[in-house]
Amino acid sequence: MDFKQQHVIITGGSSGIGKATAQLLASKGAHISIIGRTQAKLEAAKTEIEAARSHLNQRVVTISANVADRVQVEQAINTAMNQIGPPDLLITSAGIAHPGYFQELPIEVFERTMAINYFGSLYALKSVLPVMEQRRQGHVVLISSGSGLIGIYGYTPYSPSKFALRGLAESLRGEVKLSGIHISIVYPPDTDTPQLEEENKTKPIETKMITNTAKTWSAEDVAREIIWGIRRKSFAITPGAKMMLLGWLHSPLASGINWYFDQIVAKTRCQGATRW
Numbered sequence: 001m002d003f004k005q006q007h008v009i010i011t012g013g014s015s016g017i018g019k020a021t022a023q024l025l026a027s028k029g030a031h032i033s034i035i036g037r038t039q040a041k042l043e044a045a046k047t048e049i050e051a052a053r054s055h056l057n058q059r060v061v062t063i064s065a066n067v068a069d070r071v072q073v074e075q076a077i078n079t080a081m082n083q084i085g086p087p088d089l090l091i092t093s094a095g096i097a098h099p100g101y102f103q104e105l106p107i108e109v110f111e112r113t114m115a116i117n118y119f120g121s122l123y124a125l126k127s128v129l130p131v132m133e134q135r136r137q138g139h140v141v142l143i144s145s146g147s148g149l150i151g152i153y154g155y156t157p158y159s160p161s162k163f164a165l166r167g168l169a170e171s172l173r174g175e176v177k178l179s180g181i182h183i184s185i186v187y188p189p190d191t192d193t194p195q196l197e198e199e200n201k202t203k204p205i206e207t208k209m210i211t212n213t214a215k216t217w218s219a220e221d222v223a224r225e226i227i228w229g230i231r232r233k234s235f236a237i238t239p240g241a242k243m244m245l246l247g248w249l250h251s252p253l254a255s256g257i258n259w260y261f262d263q264i265v266a267k268t269r270c271q272g273a274t275r276w
């Protein structure tokens with residue numbers, strides 16, 4: 001994929017992995033729309049993204065919205081499309097993590113985590129898909145986590161929200177593929193961002209001992225892996241050897257099963273059983 005003059009919408013593009021990916025895409029010639037809640041963070045990120053552009057005619061648009069609110073997400077995506085045009089690429093990076101012991105965490109933490117991490121991504125995806133389907137092109141990248149491949153001690157609100165994204169990506173993949181749309185799901189390892197700093201404040205000691213067994217990545221290195229994965233149209237993007245191994249082996253049959261399901265879908269479509 002050549003990113004020149006492409007329109008990329010990134011939720012959570014004002015910080016961490018989302019911002020690093022926005023900068024890298026800007027350096028490759030893309031127009032960027034970033035969505036987040038905090039205006040000051042959006043403005044600061046805009047300056048950094050603009051500085052990374054390869055050409056001064058590239059647009060960088062900031063939109064303040066809470067992704068947990070469906071109407072706000074729909075309006076934000078519409079604003080981005082009105083300002084720059086139809087999206088070629090959507091990256092849903094907005095997310096939160098609040099680790100702790102299950103019994104000590106109030107139910108609101110579970111609800112908020114699912115609302116932002118899962119529904120926030122779903123709302124953005126739902127808003128761009130009709131336009132992508134109409135153009136019969138587009139790529140959607142959902143940012144999950146290593147905790148979306150394997151449940152990790154202390155992450156009882158977070159892991160299910162990231163597993164949910166994996167379920168969404170796996171079940172939607174074959175459906176949108178026939179409309180020329182690609183889905184990718186990213187499983188980043190621990191990455192040095194404000195979110196990780198925030199997580200460390202409430203992380204149980206057991207969780208720290210588990211997560212300390214892997215190295216912490218920089219947001220820029222994760223962004224490079226994401227771009228590489230998009231270029232290759234990879235379904236699962238697994239930065240580093242450990243994530244790659246986990247991605248392959250958490251369910252060794254998945255790729256074969258996907259292939260088998262795709263044959264059934266293609267056969268059904270050939271028989272004219274659906275709107276295609």
Ligand SMILES: NC(=O)c1ccc[n+]([C@@H]2O[C@H](COP(=O)([O-])OP(=O)(O)OC[C@H]3O[C@@H](n4cnc5c(N)ncnc54)[C@H](OP(=O)(O)O)[C@@H]3O)[C@@H](O)[C@H]2O)c1
Nearest residue numbers: 012014015016017036037038066067094095190191193195
């Ligand atoms: N860092 C890691 O170790 C790690 C590992 C695996 C996966 N991930 C995942 O990668 C993604 C990015 O994380 P990060 O570490 O880059 O985090 P980050 O630096 O804290 O950035 C999070 C971004 O999401 C936005 N955001 C959060 N809640 C939002 C809401 N309700 N509505 C709109 N925007 C919202 C934030 O802006 P505002 O606060 O201004 O809204 C910010 O732009 C997340 O989905 C995270 O779960 C991170």
